[in-house]
Each structure stands twice: as C-alpha cells, then as structure tokens.
Amino acid sequence: MRLNDNPYLVLAATTLIWAGNAVASRMAVGHVSPMMLTTLRWVGTLAIMVAVAGPAFRQEWPAIKANAWWIAIMGVVGFTGFNALFYLAAQYTTAVNMGIIQGSIPVMVLIGAFLAHRTRITGLQMIGIVVTLVGIVTLATRGHLEQLLGLAFNLGDLLMLVGCLGYAAYTVALRDRPKISPQPFFLGLSAVALISSLPLVAAEFATGTALWPDWKALAIIAYVAVLPGFVAQLLFMRGVELIGPGRAGLWVNLVPVWAAILGPLILGELFAWYHAVALVLVLGGIAVAESGKR
Structure with a gap:
C-alpha cells in the first residue's frame, strides 16, 4: 500500500503540519501582522500551485468555470474565513474557550x-x-476541569463558533467536490483565498496595524505557504476522499495535542502531565471511533 493510500498516516501528517502552523503563528508575533501573514501565505501557496498545476488547471478550465461559485464559497469559508475568525476571536476571548470550541x-x-x-x-463513534x-x-x-464552571462566553466565543461551523461545512462539502482533479481544484481554492x-x-x-515581514517572518511565511498552505490541504482532501468527512474530521482533535508536543520542542514551552493525558485520550x-467505522 502506498503511503498516500493509508488514511491514518495521511491524516496524522496533516494534523502534525497544522500544529506546526500554530507554532509558526506564535513565532510570527511581532514580526508580521496576522492578516499580512495570511495574505502572503496564499501568495506563496498560489505561486507553488501555478507552477505545479497550471497546465492541468488550463485543461480542466471548463469544469472549473462551471463550478466557479462553488469553488469561491469553499475557498472563502474553508480557507480565509476560518483563519480570519480565529484571529479575530483571539481579541475577545480566552485560549481556554478557543481550545474547547475548536x-x-x-x-x-x-x-x-x-x-x-x-x-x-x-455508538462507538459517539463514545x-x-x-x-x-x-x-x-x-x-x-x-483543572473546575475551570469549566467559571467560563464566560462573549463575542469572541461566538466568532470562534462561527469559524468552526464554517470549517466543518467545508469538510463535509469536500465529499461532493466537483469532478476536478485535486491539484487544479486546490489551485482554484488558493486563488479565491488570496x-x-x-x-x-x-x-x-x-x-x-499592518506590519511588513522581517527576515524571520519571511522564513515563517515560506514554511506556512509550502506545508500548511500546500501539502496539508492536499493531504486532508485525500483523507476525506479515503474515509469520508465524518471520520476524517475527528482527526482535527489531534492538532492541539501535536501543538502541545511541538511547543516544548521548538519554543521551549512546558510539557506537563495534562498534555500526556490529553494525548492518550485523543488517540x-x-x-x-475507528473501531466503530462504517
């Protein structure tokens, strides 16, 4: 079996890259503004996609044009919308609330x-x-689970909830994507995102509030454009194709766990007992859930 045909390796790699994106975002603070980072990321990703899938995109242009509105909605909701709402929510709510809602x-x-x-x-999926x-x-x-009793919900929580609903809708809709090859399809989404x-x-x-990137930020932008912006999105599409949106979506829960591992390794953050417990529970x-797959 090819690695690309193993959904568990595909989705584990996807979530690991997404966690790396979270670490990169923290490293970018003070070196480039959030929306500038978002835009330049898609500039880089789109450039890669044009080089990789430009000829195929031209060949499949009739199908892409016929589904232009669908692709536009998917790009806005799944790519730009979620990230923008995530950044905006952070201005109003706490990291605890955001982690639980995500x-x-x-x-x-x-x-x-x-x-x-x-x-x-x-039943096993629900468990x-x-x-x-x-x-x-x-x-x-x-x-400290007692913190749940003191949670207060505000505008940021609502924005985060809307963003999560949008990404969930994007994941479900991937199952019915138009009959377009993955790379030309993703090129279209990247153009919409930019x-x-x-x-x-x-x-x-x-x-x-705009902040142009310095040299450190340019290295971060190169990373997020190639791996989270390009590789991970194609891997996630492949994961949904292999096992469907419901089962693939469950793997999103690995992102904060991977981030808890990468944080100490890259940023020197603390790896505490609750990180280990969370890792065991999520896995x-x-x-x-996979034992109860359909």
Whole structure:
C-alpha cells in the first residue's frame, strides 16, 4: 500500500503540519501582522500551485468555470474565513474557550455528514467523540476541569463558533467536490483565498496595524505557504476522499495535542502531565471511533 493510500498516516501528517502552523503563528508575533501573514501565505501557496498545476488547471478550465461559485464559497469559508475568525476571536476571548470550541469541529462534521449525506453515526463513534472531547477539555483547562464552571462566553466565543461551523461545512462539502482533479481544484481554492484575504490586509493598513515581514517572518511565511498552505490541504482532501468527512474530521482533535508536543520542542514551552493525558485520550478516542467505522 502506498503511503498516500493509508488514511491514518495521511491524516496524522496533516494534523502534525497544522500544529506546526500554530507554532509558526506564535513565532510570527511581532514580526508580521496576522492578516499580512495570511495574505502572503496564499501568495506563496498560489505561486507553488501555478507552477505545479497550471497546465492541468488550463485543461480542466471548463469544469472549473462551471463550478466557479462553488469553488469561491469553499475557498472563502474553508480557507480565509476560518483563519480570519480565529484571529479575530483571539481579541475577545480566552485560549481556554478557543481550545474547547475548536474541539467541537469533529462533532459538527459528524452531524453535518449525517444531515447532508445521511452518514450514520455509530455508538462507538459517539463514545470516541466524547473521549476525544474530554482530552481536548483536559488540554484546554490544563487539567483543572473546575475551570469549566467559571467560563464566560462573549463575542469572541461566538466568532470562534462561527469559524468552526464554517470549517466543518467545508469538510463535509469536500465529499461532493466537483469532478476536478485535486491539484487544479486546490489551485482554484488558493486563488479565491488570496483574493478574499486582500480586504482583510487592507483593513490592517487602514487601521494602522499592518506590519511588513522581517527576515524571520519571511522564513515563517515560506514554511506556512509550502506545508500548511500546500501539502496539508492536499493531504486532508485525500483523507476525506479515503474515509469520508465524518471520520476524517475527528482527526482535527489531534492538532492541539501535536501543538502541545511541538511547543516544548521548538519554543521551549512546558510539557506537563495534562498534555500526556490529553494525548492518550485523543488517540484513544480516535481508536474507539475507528473501531466503530462504517
């Protein structure tokens, strides 16, 4: 079996790269503004896609043109929208709240897959979801579950929830993507993501918060353009293609766990007991859910 045909390796690699993106974002603070980073990331990714898939894109242009509105909506909601809402939510809410709300994406995906495709949710999948959510909550609260009693919800939580709903809808919709090859399809999404990010970076300039990248930021932009922006997106599409959106969505819960591992390795952050507990719970929940796959 080729590595590209193993959904577990594909999705594990995807979430590891996404976690690296979170670490890169923290490293970019003070070196480039968030929306500038978003826009330049898609500049780099689009340049790669034009070089890799330009000829195929031209060959499949009739199909792409026929599905232009669908591709536009997917690019805005799945790529630009989620990231923008994530950055904006951070201005109003706490990291604890954001971690817990982001952990709800797999549940949203399973429910969306049921509503859109009547994909049945098994009992073991539900148990797996609960176990992974416990892992995410343990990680988000740093093992102090009593913090849940004191959580206060605000505008940032609502923005984060909307962003998660959008990414869940994107994941579910990937199952019914048009009959377009993955690379030309992704090139179209990348173009939409770049275009739709321009008003956001324009707003940074208008408010005086735009920050051009320094040399460190340029290295970070190169990383996020190639791996999170290019490789991970194609891998995730492949994962959805192999096992469907409901099961693939559950793997999103690995992102904060990978980040908890990469943080200490790269940024020197603390790796505490609750990181280990969360890792065991998330991996165990995924294993339980996969044992009840359909």
